[in-house]
Amino acid sequence: MFVLELTYTAPVERVDALMAEHITWLDAQYAAGAFLASGRKNPRDGGLILAVGDDRAQIEKIAAADPFAAGGVCAYRITEFIATKTSPELAPYRQ
Template sequence: MFVLELTYTAPLEAVDTVLEAHVAWLDEQYARGVFLASGRKNPRDGGVILAVAGDRARIEEIVAGDPFVTAGVCAYRVTEFVATKTAPALEAYRETL
């Protein structure tokens, strides 16, 4: 499982010009079963996405396609972790060491 932390690298006005395309991209990833949860940070200086994929290389490929990235308005920090405990609703994503 992966935690994707977005940090805006441009003013919010520039981020907002790409927001609609970013949301469409998010919707695609949810439809593919890659993203489990996402949202803005508070204060609004980026966002966080909880994701699943076969490996880090796949996640990095997906992240590279984010319109925020291609427009140059954000940077990603990708953290991989093993989800050995989950809420019951996320049991399908539970992993073992």
């Protein structure tokens, strides 16, 4: 599993200008089964995504395709972790 932490590197107005494209990208990743949860940080200086994938390279490629990343309004920090304990709903992702 992976935690993708987005930190905005531009004013929130520039982020908001790309929000519709970002949501379309999110929807595609959910449909593909790569994303399990996502949302804004509070305070609103970025967001978090819980993702699954075969390897880090795949997740890095997905993150690079985010319109926020392509548009230069966020930086990604990707953390891989081994989910040894989960809720029953996330049991398929347990390792």
